Amino acid sequence: MTIKIYGMPYSTCTARVLATIAEKEVEDYELVPVDLSVGAHKKPEFLKMQPFGMIPVLQDSHLTIYESRAIARYISDKFESQGTPLFGKTVKDKALVNQWLEVESQNYNPCVSSIVYQLVFAPMHGRQGDETVVKQQLEKLEKVLDIYEAHLSKNKYLAGDFFSLADLSHIPYTYYLVNVAKKGDGITSRKHVSAWWEDISSRASWKTVTAKMNAKV
Amino acid sequence: MASLKVYGKAYSANVTRVLTTLAEKNVDDYQMVPIDLFTGGNKTPEYLKLQPFGQIPAFQDGDFTLYESRAIARYIIDKYEGQGTALFGKTVRDKALVNQWLEVESQNYNPCAWKIVVLTLEEKLQAMASLKVYGKAYSANVTRVLTTLAEKNVDDYQMVPIDLLTGANKTPEYLKLQPFGQIPAFQDGDFTLYESRAIARYISDKYEGQGTALFGKTVRDKALVNQWLEVESQNYNPCVWKIVFECVFSQMFEGRPTNEAVVKEQLEKLEKILDVYEAQLTHHKYLAGDLFSLADLAHIPVTNNLINVAKKGELFASRKHLNAWWEDISSRPSWQKVVQIMQAEQQEQK
Numbered sequence: 001m002t003i004k005i006y007g008m009p010y011s012t013c014t015a016r017v018l019a020t021i022a023e024k025e026v027e028d029y030e031l032v033p034v035d036l037s038v039g040a041h042k043k044p045e046f047l048k049m050q051p052f053g054m055i056p057v058l059q060d061s062h063l064t065i066y067e068s069r070a071i072a073r074y075i076s077d078k079f080e081s082q083g084t085p086l087f088g089k090t091v092k093d094k095a096l097v098n099q100w101l102e103v104e105s106q107n108y109n110p111c112v113s114s115i116v117y118q119l120v121f122a123p124m125h126g127r128q129g130d131e132t133v134v135k136q137q138l139e140k141l142e143k144v145l146d147i148y149e150a151h152l153s154k155n156k157y158l159a160g161d162f163f164s165l166a167d168l169s170h171i172p173y174t175y176y177l178v179n180v181a182k183k184g185d186g187i188t189s190r191k192h193v194s195a196w197w198e199d200i201s202s203r204a205s206w207k208t209v210t211a212k213m214n215a216k217v
Numbered sequence: 218m219a220s221l222k223v224y225g226k227a228y229s230a231n232v233t234r235v236l237t238t239l240a241e242k243n244v245d246d247y248q249m250v251p252i253d254l255f256t257g258g259n260k261t262p263e264y265l266k267l268q269p270f271g272q273i274p275a276f277q278d279g280d281f282t283l284y285e286s287r288a289i290a291r292y293i294i295d296k297y298e299g300q301g302t303a304l305f306g307k308t309v310r311d312k313a314l315v316n317q318w319l320e321v322e323s324q325n326y327n328p329c330a331w332k333i334v335v336l337t338l339e340e341k342l343q344a345m346a347s348l349k350v351y352g353k354a355y356s357a358n359v360t361r362v363l364t365t366l367a368e369k370n371v372d373d374y375q376m377v378p379i380d381l382l383t384g385a386n387k388t389p390e391y392l393k394l395q396p397f398g399q400i401p402a403f404q405d406g407d408f409t410l411y412e413s414r415a416i417a418r419y420i421s422d423k424y425e426g427q428g429t430a431l432f433g434k435t436v437r438d439k440a441l442v443n444q445w446l447e448v449e450s451q452n453y454n455p456c457v458w459k460i461v462f463e464c465v466f467s468q469m470f471e472g473r474p475t476n477e478a479v480v481k482e483q484l485e486k487l488e489k490i491l492d493v494y495e496a497q498l499t500h501h502k503y504l505a506g507d508l509f510s511l512a513d514l515a516h517i518p519v520t521n522n523l524i525n526v527a528k529k530g531e532l533f534a535s536r537k538h539l540n541a542w543w544e545d546i547s548s549r550p551s552w553q554k555v556v557q558i559m560q561a562e563q564q565e566q567k
Contacts, residue, residue: 051493052452065440067447074440095410095419102412105450107397147396 003029005071006049007056008036009212012116012172013068014056018212019168020072022205024083031212069101072165084205086165096159100166103158108148111141112173119181138183145186145193152192157200167200175201175210221247224264225273226254230331231286232274238290242301287319348374351391352400353381354559357518358413359401363558364514365417367551369428376558382469414450417511429551431511441505445512448504452490457519459483464527484529491532491539498538503546513546518555521547 003026007014021029034040034055042053050057050066057064058071060078065071076086087094114137118129151158158166174197178184188194200206221244225232239247252258252273259271268275268284275282276289278296283289294304305312348371352359366374379385379400386398395402395411402409403416405423410416421431432439460483463475497504504512520543524530533540546552 051496052448052490063437063440065444067444067451070440070443070447073443074436077436077439091419091422092408094422095408095415098415098418099410099412102415103397106412110455144397150396 002061004032004059005029005056006032006034006046006059008033009209009215011036011055012113012176013054015172015175015209015213016068016169017056017058017071017075018209019171019205020075020086020165022208023086023168023203024075024079026075026079026083069105069169072169076165084163086168088159088162088164093159093162093164097164097166100158100164101169104166104169107144108141108170109173111137111144112177115141115183116173116176116181119183120176134183138186141186145190148196149190149193152196157196163200163203167196168205171200171206172209175206220277220279222250222277223247224250224252224267224275224277226251229254229273230334231272234286235274235276235289235293238293238304241304242293242297244293244297244301287323349377349404350374351377351379351394351402351404353378354555354562356381356400357522358399360518360555360559361413361515362401362403362416362420363555364517364551365420365431365511367554368431368514368549369420369424371420371424371428414446414515417515421511429509431514433505433508433510438505438508438510442510442512445504445510446515449512449515453494453516454519456483456487456490457523460487460529461519461522461527464529465522484532487532491536494542495536495539498542503542509546509549513542514551517546517552521552 005014005017005021007017009015009018009031018031034046036055040046041050041055047053049059049064052066054066056068056071057066058074059065060074065074072086087097115134118131118134118137122129155161157163158170174184174187178187178197186193187197221239223232223235223239225235227233227236227249239245252264252275254273258264259268259273264275265271267277267282270284272284274286274289275284276292277283278292283292290304305315348366350359350362350366352362354360354363354376366372379391379402381400385391386395386400391402392398394404394409397411399411401413401416402411403419404410405419410419417431432442460480462470463477463480463483467473467475494504501507503509504516520533524533524543533543
């Protein structure tokens with residue numbers, strides 16, 4: 001078992017990696033829990049692997065990689081010949097996947113992760129969520145989702161007619177937005193965004209991740 | 218079988234002049250030998266033996282070679298006089314008038330029509346073949362793309378100005394290209410792409426065989442480049458951007474002075490991040506290892522803003538290896554070239 005993933009299934013970023021692993025039909029790996037509640041991610045041994053003190057981290061023999069989107073890319077490359085082709089088929093397909101990965105990273109995620117942090121993770125750490133921030137970010141998100149709605153009314157998936165890493169990358173935080181923070185109206189009220197969300201969140205890969213999340217509870 | 222050969226391509230009007238003549242004379246039994254101007258097939262020594270002007274068509278009947286489409290047409294008409302359409306009429310007088318109008322076509326009509334066609338085609342080819350970067354060089358996201366083009370030795374692109382200060386990024390035409398109303402947007406022919414890091418990746422893929430190798434050599438190299446690209450994207454840039462925006466752009470874009478509390482908070486965050494970079498660069502010349510990569514490049518434009526525009530250079534000067542890395546990557550010819558583009562743009566505005 002050369003692949004080790006350090007993280008927790010309930011962590012959105014770890015979930016991004018686990019979903020990628022499932023889509024690429026990789027079975028030979030070990031999930032090594034990192035107990036955030038005791039600050040295991042801030043201890044020297046962990047910081048040697050991930051100097052920013054965050055999960056997940058991947059180890060594959062002598063290679064250590066962190067940042068969930070980079071790990072997902074590495075898994076897609078290493079297991080290119082099996083499972084779902086997560087970057088399409090052509091150079092142009094790949095460029096569009098990369099474009100929507102950046103949209104997720106630069107436009108979508110900052111909004112959604114902020115809302116999820118204020119409503120879900122801050123209270124978990126005994127902090128009061130900031131309602132003003134939530135309101136501001138929800139307004140921003142509405143404008144972003146209008147663009148997604150227009151795009152998805154012409155394309156089944158973000159990069160075209162094929163499921164890709166760009167769609168997958170949205171799943172974990174959107175799952176938390178809709179099912180845990182209960183702020184999914186923006187998603188469910190838009191016909192095509194809603195259909196896209198139903199489609200990608202019912203994939204077998206995501207079901208294996210939520211099973212792991214729920215097993216921990 | 219086919220002793221008749223027509224050398225050329227059917228996209229050429231001169232070639233189809235010959236093919237149409239063959240068809241009028243009911244001559245099917247010939248072979249087309251492709252000579253493509255776009256691949257320089259007309260400039261090979263073998264072809265120049267047939268047609269020393271390097272033009273298409275050329276024509277062969279057995280070992281008899283002929284060129285100039287109107288001359289070829291006349292030959293076909295003579296050779297196949299007994300079949301198909303009579304292309305010179307019946308009488309001496311008919312023939313004289315045919316020759317007259319052949320000359321009118323040759324001397325008056327064609328030169329005119331051809332110029333119009335060429336100019337229109339050139340415009341279309343310019344528009345199709347060229348790369349376009351939409352935006353302005355004052356934008357770090359735009360210069361991230363320009364620097365990547367320079368590293369890959371790609372000069373043949375056009376900058377289409379889209380100025381945020383005039384709202385050019387909010388016009389319906391621009392929003393068709395980039396629905397988020399941000400710069401840059403990018404086109405390769407009719408293929409449109411946005412998000413500077415995605416554009417940089419596309420350029421690295423498309424021009425893989427030239428310029429600097431921006432993703433290292435192995436799958437492992439690439440993974441480390443991707444890791445530090447994410448560090449830039451998720452950790453470094455959000456922090457640095459907030460500081461630069463507050464210190465430099467808050468008045469211009471939001472009509473308010475710098476929020477010093479935000480700057481202080483972000484500087485504290487950045488100090489911790491830069492400590493990690495200093496540790497990494499103590500053991501590695503560049504972020505992903507021994508070689509310069511897209512990960513280092515991605516940092517250049519925002520770091521330039523941080524140090525030279527927001528005047529926070531002390532953060533770098535106080536960290537030995539981080540500073541050496543910055544000196545190194547910012548002296549690369551690619552960035553120097555982009556600095557010149559930025560300066561030229563500023564001059565134009567004056």
